[in-house]
Amino acid sequence: MGQNELKEKSITDKRKILDVAFKITEYHKREITQLMEEKVKEEEESETEKKVTEEKEADEDGGSTGNDLEVPEAESKKKIEDFGRKIGGARKDAWRDRGLQIVDLGSMNEAETMKYVTKDNIWKKPNYLQMIKDGTPIRVAFFVKEVRNALPAKVSYPNQNATPEQIRKRQEDYISLILDVKEKLLALKDENGILQFFKVFEEEGVYIKRDTYYMHMVSRTEKGTDVTNRLIKAMQVRNIAALDRKMEREQFGVDPEHKLPKGYTVRYLNGEYLVIKNRRVLKDGLKSEAEAIQAAREMEKLAPGLRKQSFMPQQLENVKRDGPSYGIDNTPANGELYMEKFGFSGGEFGNWMNEQDRQESLNMGYEAFMDLAAALEIDPTAISLDNRLAIAFGSRGKGGKAAAVAHYEPLLEVINLTKMRGAGSLAHEWGHAFDDILGKKLGVNGFMTTHINDDRVPKSMKELVIAMKMRPATEEEKQQRDEALVKRAEANVERVFGQLLPETRINEMEMKTWKRLRTELIGSAEQRGRDKVMEEVNGGHIKWIDEKVEEISQFTKAVTGHILNKEDRDRLYYAVNGLESVFEICRREMTQPTEFYNNSVKFDSMYSKESKGYWHSDEEMFARAFACYVHDKLAWRSDYLCGHSESAVAFDFSAEETVMIKAIPEGEERKRIDQCFDKVFAEFRELELIKGREEVADQVVRKRGRAR
Incomplete structure (x- = not known):
């Protein structure tokens, strides 16, 4: 645009042009910063790998330890890299270190942006104590905390009919809001800046503006959709003394000790x-x-x-397998083989994994997936669940004491296994993938187990979930239930009877008649209930009960001079009807919660997890039961696949005697659940939701197992 053209523009247009120019500048500034950071990271990784290679060569010159994997010379020279599609969202993605920016949205799919565009991903929670130690005035640090806490935790999305473009704009506006507020807060120097903060924020007019009619009010601009009343209130500090009082109450800035x-x-x-x-x-x-x-x-x-501790299964000391050979002893597994044999959409490795770690993970994973296909009687290509599943070795974990040994990410449909702690959990995580991906394929928008009442979920899956949580009652349990129901119904009739005519108002002869009427009434109700008599109904009421109630009413009239009123008649009628009807309940099949379910509930009371009810959720019980099923189906040992299937075991020391608690199915419950899994995979093969194969393990040659 030339100078003459610019002169002819209005002031409003000029401001819009400047706005666009500023956005473009900011965008490129962030993009350049990201590219520089990634370049530095690549150089650091290259240097690290070079050192690892040099150390490995030095070790090889000194002789082999005897435990190292033997890799053919041609293969050892080829670097093992990520394969297939870029999975995205990995722990090594750059934005996790520097904070999410608008430019990062371009590398994410819609599901990822919906999950990751949050306040904590854009602006990591600061260490306020460290800020104070580094020289930030304590009041400024507290104000930063207050305003940051008031920022909305996630994007406020438009209605369900919003277009992808509208959703993306809302995400970009949200990121801009978080970053702009962050920049302004971290630039504060003293109390005066705190007092003037809201005024400056408002006068800029980017996210809020003063109402032209009601001058004491502000309204949000189109870009300020996520500005809340809580945020506006946190920004407005009119009295430093009030800030001090709140700071004192919260013990802000006090060393944890x-x-x-x-x-x-x-x-x-x-x-x-x-x-x-x-x-x-x-x-x-x-x-x-x-x-x-x-x-x-x-x-x-x-x-x-x-605070409850996290449950962490013990790491397998040796990863053993004594099953058939699948031909990788002479030709180690690689990414191409994973995609060709199993149909995986992609795979990736953690930056910290050296070549030997990567090769061992590929080999053990390959054998485990082949074992899984054999156990389930499915074609190996079905392991990827229609080429949707991806695999990651040590690239997506969070680390720390409570870090998961393995996990499945439903947004990206990827299983992540840590270097060695993940060994033993592959079947569990594949169970999650099966539950999720086939649920999406059926149109239930996620895990079948969390949408188990949806008509689109196959019958066998519904029966499995019931079998995990409920079992048929024993004869003894059923007898105890029946006796308790009858006793409770009898007590109710006697209670109503006692309220109709207090015993203190009648003589001994009348008392005998009164007790006889009560005994006959209860006996008739129980006898007719046991014999399943087809009752004659008159006006919606059972005829014989109405006749008995009338007989009792006439007796009370003879004694007191008054018949029973309607309320008393109805109470007696329904009490007797309830006693007769209870025998119909006694004839019904009775179920009880399984030990698997009860123990899973106990695990939730003993161990922490991200959400309440984690251990006894249908989703997690399914995955643990599936790992046990695979363990039972395999004719050989396969630790990398299901070595942790029996690990959900703990001791309860709260009772007088120490009790072992197992959050896995056992005994008859396990047999019944295994049978349900057989039906699930038979039905899913029949519905062509998963590809089966007739000859499973007959064509492979068994060989002696080896420990890794």
Whole structure:
């Protein structure tokens, strides 16, 4: 655009042009930064790999340990790289380190953007204590925390009919909001900046603007959809003293070692320190504040409801397999073989995995997947579930003490296994993939087990979920239930009877007649209920009960001079009807919760996980039961595939005697669940949802197992 053309533009148009120019500049600035970061990362990885190669060559010169995998010379020179489609969303993706930006959306699919465009991914939670130590004024650091907490955790999406373009714009506006607020907050220097923060934010007019009619109100701009009232309130600080009081209440900036547990306070009174919680003095006579804080911390440790620990299966010491050979002893597995044999859409490795780690993972994984196909009597190409499933070795975990040994990502349809801790969990994670991908194929929008009441879920799958959670009751359990039901119904009739005519109002002869009427009424109801008598009904009521109620009413009239009123008649009628009907319930089949389900519930009370009810959810019970099923179906040992199938075992020390709890199916329950799995795979093969094969393991040659 020439200078003359620019002069003719209006002020509004000029501002729009500047806005566009600013966006383009920002976009390229971020893009250049990302490219530079990725280039540095590539160089660092290259240098690391070079060192690993040099060390390996040095080791080879010194002789073999005897445990190393023997790789043909031609193969050893070829670097093992990611294969197939780029899975995306891996832990090694650059944005995870620097924070998500608009430019990163281009490399994600729609499902990924819906999951990953969140506040914590765009702006990682700061270490506020470290900010203070680095020189940030404590009030500024607290204000940063308050405003950041008030930012919405995720995007506020438009209605369900929104187009992909509208959704993308909303995501871009959200990212801009988070980054702009972050930049402004981190630029604050003092209390004056805190007091002026909202005014500056408002005057820019990007996300909010002052209402031209109601001057005391602000409204959101098109770009400020995610600006909430909570955020506006957090930005407005008119009194630093109020900020100080809130900061003191929250013990902000206090070192964790000197911080009081939540709900506790320390007070100094009459020359001593007191520990108080819920307005109760828990401990007194303490000589110093430090002593009082320590006492509060110790009491909190002893308090019930401590944070639950994560369950972590023990790592397999040796990964053993004694099944058939699949021909990879002389020609190691590679990515091309995975895609050709199983139909995987792609695969990737963690940056930290050296060549030997990658080759061992490929080999053990290949044998495990072939074993899985044999156990399920399906064609190996069906392992990828219509070429949708991808595999990752050590590239997508989060690390840490509570990190998962393996996991399945439904958004990207990929199984991730850690280097060695993931060994033994492959069947479990493939079970999740089967549940999810075939659920999507059926149109239920996710895991079949979480949509089990959907008519599109096959009957065999519904029966399996029921079998995991419920079992037929034993004769003893059924008898106990029946006796309890009848006893409760009898007690109800006697209670109503006792309220109709108090015994204190009748003489001995009348009492005998009254008891006879009650006994006959209860006996008739029980006898007719047991004999399944076809009752004669009159006006919606059972005739014989109405006749008995009338007889009792006439007796009360003879004794008291009054018949039973309608309310008393109805109460007696329905009590007797309930007693007769209870025998119909007793004839019904009875089920009880399985030990598998009960123990899974106990696991939830003992161990933590991301969501409540993790261990006894249908989704997780299915995956654990599936791993056990594969273990039972295989005629040989295959640790990498299902070595952890029996690992969900813990001890409950809360009772007088220590009890072993197993969150896996066992005994008759396991046999019944295995039979249900047989039906599931038979039906899914029949529906052509998964490809079967007639001859499974007859064509492979068995060989002696080896430990890795």
